[in-house]
Amino acid sequence: MSNITIQEDDVLIKEQGFNDHFHDHHHGDKYKTNFLSHYVFSTDHKMISKQFLITGMFWAVIGAAFSVIFRLQLGFPEESLTWIKPLLGKWIVVDPTTGIGKLAPDFYYALVTMHGTVLVFFVLTAGLSGTFSNLLIPFQIGARDMASPFMNMLSYLFFFAAGVLMFYSLFVSTGPFAGGWVAYPPLSALPQASSGSGTGMTLWLISLVLFVISVVLGGINYITTVLNLRTKGMHMFRLPLTIWAFFITAIVGLLTFPVLASGFFMLIADRSLGTSFFLSDIFIAGEALDRVGGSPILYQHLFWFLGHPEVYIIILPAMGIVSEVMSVHARKPIFGYRAMIYSLMTIAFMSCIVWAHHMFVSGINPFLANFFSFFTILIAVPSSVKVFNWLTTLYGGNIRLNTAMLFTLGFVTLFISGGLTGIFMGNHVLDIQMHDTYFIVAHFHLVMGVAAFFGMFSGIYHWFPKMYSRFMNETLGKIHFWGTLICAYAIFWPQHYLGLAGVPRRYYSFDAFEAFKYFANMNKFISIFAIIAFFLQLLFLINFFYSIWHGKKMTSKNPYGSNTLEWTTPIEPIHGNWPGNLPVVHRWAYDYNKDEREFVMQHVPLKEGEVGDH
Amino acid sequence: MAELIRYNPGKIHPQKFALWVGMAGIAMMFAALTSAYIVKQAAGNWLEFSFPNHFYFSTISILLSSVFLHQSFVGYKAGNERVYKLFLFAGFIFGSAFVVLQYFGWQALYGMGVDMKGNASGGFFYLITGLHVIHVLGGIAALLITIFNAFSLKFKVTEKRKLRYDLVINYWHFVDILWVYLFIFLLVIK
Numbered sequence: 001m002s003n004i005t006i007q008e009d010d011v012l013i014k015e016q017g018f019n020d021h022f023h024d025h026h027h028g029d030k031y032k033t034n035f036l037s038h039y040v041f042s043t044d045h046k047m048i049s050k051q052f053l054i055t056g057m058f059w060a061v062i063g064a065a066f067s068v069i070f071r072l073q074l075g076f077p078e079e080s081l082t083w084i085k086p087l088l089g090k091w092i093v094v095d096p097t098t099g100i101g102k103l104a105p106d107f108y109y110a111l112v113t114m115h116g117t118v119l120v121f122f123v124l125t126a127g128l129s130g131t132f133s134n135l136l137i138p139f140q141i142g143a144r145d146m147a148s149p150f151m152n153m154l155s156y157l158f159f160f161a162a163g164v165l166m167f168y169s170l171f172v173s174t175g176p177f178a179g180g181w182v183a184y185p186p187l188s189a190l191p192q193a194s195s196g197s198g199t200g201m202t203l204w205l206i207s208l209v210l211f212v213i214s215v216v217l218g219g220i221n222y223i224t225t226v227l228n229l230r231t232k233g234m235h236m237f238r239l240p241l242t243i244w245a246f247f248i249t250a251i252v253g254l255l256t257f258p259v260l261a262s263g264f265f266m267l268i269a270d271r272s273l274g275t276s277f278f279l280s281d282i283f284i285a286g287e288a289l290d291r292v293g294g295s296p297i298l299y300q301h302l303f304w305f306l307g308h309p310e311v312y313i314i315i316l317p318a319m320g321i322v323s324e325v326m327s328v329h330a331r332k333p334i335f336g337y338r339a340m341i342y343s344l345m346t347i348a349f350m351s352c353i354v355w356a357h358h359m360f361v362s363g364i365n366p367f368l369a370n371f372f373s374f375f376t377i378l379i380a381v382p383s384s385v386k387v388f389n390w391l392t393t394l395y396g397g398n399i400r401l402n403t404a405m406l407f408t409l410g411f412v413t414l415f416i417s418g419g420l421t422g423i424f425m426g427n428h429v430l431d432i433q434m435h436d437t438y439f440i441v442a443h444f445h446l447v448m449g450v451a452a453f454f455g456m457f458s459g460i461y462h463w464f465p466k467m468y469s470r471f472m473n474e475t476l477g478k479i480h481f482w483g484t485l486i487c488a489y490a491i492f493w494p495q496h497y498l499g500l501a502g503v504p505r506r507y508y509s510f511d512a513f514e515a516f517k518y519f520a521n522m523n524k525f526i527s528i529f530a531i532i533a534f535f536l537q538l539l540f541l542i543n544f545f546y547s548i549w550h551g552k553k554m555t556s557k558n559p560y561g562s563n564t565l566e567w568t569t570p571i572e573p574i575h576g577n578w579p580g581n582l583p584v585v586h587r588w589a590y591d592y593n594k595d596e597r598e599f600v601m602q603h604v605p606l607k608e609g610e611v612g613d614h
Numbered sequence: 615m616a617e618l619i620r621y622n623p624g625k626i627h628p629q630k631f632a633l634w635v636g637m638a639g640i641a642m643m644f645a646a647l648t649s650a651y652i653v654k655q656a657a658g659n660w661l662e663f664s665f666p667n668h669f670y671f672s673t674i675s676i677l678l679s680s681v682f683l684h685q686s687f688v689g690y691k692a693g694n695e696r697v698y699k700l701f702l703f704a705g706f707i708f709g710s711a712f713v714v715l716q717y718f719g720w721q722a723l724y725g726m727g728v729d730m731k732g733n734a735s736g737g738f739f740y741l742i743t744g745l746h747v748i749h750v751l752g753g754i755a756a757l758l759i760t761i762f763n764a765f766s767l768k769f770k771v772t773e774k775r776k777l778r779y780d781l782v783i784n785y786w787h788f789v790d791i792l793w794v795y796l797f798i799f800l801l802v803i804k
Binding site for chain 2: 223
């Protein structure tokens, strides 16, 4: 992009922009006064976004390391793990006669539980939605900051506090919670149920209550900012799809996370106040407990009323990011802009009425299961609309295969291959066979685990210049992409076969099952690729942190020739985002290759006779 | 210029809107609890008990506090300092009385033999009313700050103060309406 255009942009904002008198009252960057207020208690959306991202990365490394350790157990059950004893201490039990160290079975469950908890909540909810909603909402709607920067800061600090407690729980002598990330009672409700059900579970619960507060505070801000702080001309149907996705995600989160909080409060009462909401007919060591009349299924309803929308809270922001990045790098308008919005809404609505498909084998009424199956499978329709629109956007595009675009394409393949098996799982007749096998593990890891990560990577590579005014290394990025894509399929494709053969998930060892011994080599294969995938992510981290200080510098404001407003802000970010006026918007975000112009930014007025929007 | 008309910044203050969004979140939490209540009750083994009178009095108390605070807000907007302060104080007293009455209500209920450890109906009652009181305490904290400001700052009607008071009153009416919903719910679906 030439300098002439940049100057033209500046002139446009200066002459036709909207003066909100922001800079009349702000002399200098007050928030930059000292280290604490700049890096820790920041109220600036750009800094809070980085805080979410880097905290998310920290947790991603921990969560992924957990998976490597339990994959070592699954892939190499005969090998000695004495070498990681310095790290895991008493959780590696060394046989004094042979010197062979084994992973303690209790700790295996703790690892699986923590892997799920950390990845679902801390990485793919806070790390993904928190990062990009904070970074992009004010930038792309043309706002100075969030509606309540103070509440935004609180949102991060609650997340941080939740993280501190969860991290602490990893080190208590009885171990972290080990009853699965869904925390079903009675394992979660009775401190004596397992070693992790005591202090570990107490910390887990408090941590997640803090996390719910963080999500709700963040969500209130995202919704309010999108609805109230859009710049002139930015009506709802001119918003980039990223903003639509974050907005709808925030609504879903706001309506479902409090329900989870209710379930947690009841669980806390069962644990600490002696109520019996979820407990009934429990015998411990032959002794009957005096807790009767409760129903563990009730907890499952409350949990999955959040738990299912949660997977969409994870995937919708990734869908938004992918739609935007794809359109920019295919140099084409997104196909079916309104269909994309309506499908986001449909998916969000339907995600709230299908929760019991997680409970087909929990003893719910089979006739009720019909309802949930029907709507679950129906979600394939809006999902297919999205996939169709992505493919059609790519068709005939002038595609730039940079790292951000590669991850976008990777997202689409993973979403298709992972999504198709959802149609199997959603059918309760099939689910009875496949429930709690590796088939479901393969399904959700592809469709909302790895796919969401790909959306996140796509966003990081694409908007890194907006965060740090530098670019990430493209060669390392491409190695990261191809390696991760190959590993993702090598890990999860075989798991479909394991699942169809009935291999159950969450098992520590398959020694006792003649039928499953056959899969020993397949498990080894999966584990090897899991370890490679882990190290490839370290490559990404090196690239990320190296590029913050030494990456190629950004020399123009709009390096990709993108249409959205964040690319009109100065290269070095400032308080209030725009130095003078706010840009005024005249068109939607996807005018690529229109009227023989490669791209037309949103704040460029319509030419005489030009038809606006879409 | 047609598109400039679509931009209407003055409609609702973003902070007030944020408060309403937050209330929706709180409402969902209580909707979940009352739904769980209905599901559990339908499963049987449910103890029915009648409320101690305290809860009727507390309901009257919180309703009155809302009326007083509304009067106070009207007085503030009209620039009537006496009405503003008097009704604010009365609203605070009746609001605090609600919490005290709830506490004595729990004590009376416990005295009747309904405790958390027994039947789930008791557990639900204490949990739902307890979580509600926690939200009321948030409102009382806001009222305390309002009272502190009312009596320490020089009386002046400004847009900023009007907004702040409006936010407090909105939240207070919300916890009031929430209680009325919960009270009728618990009364009807025993």
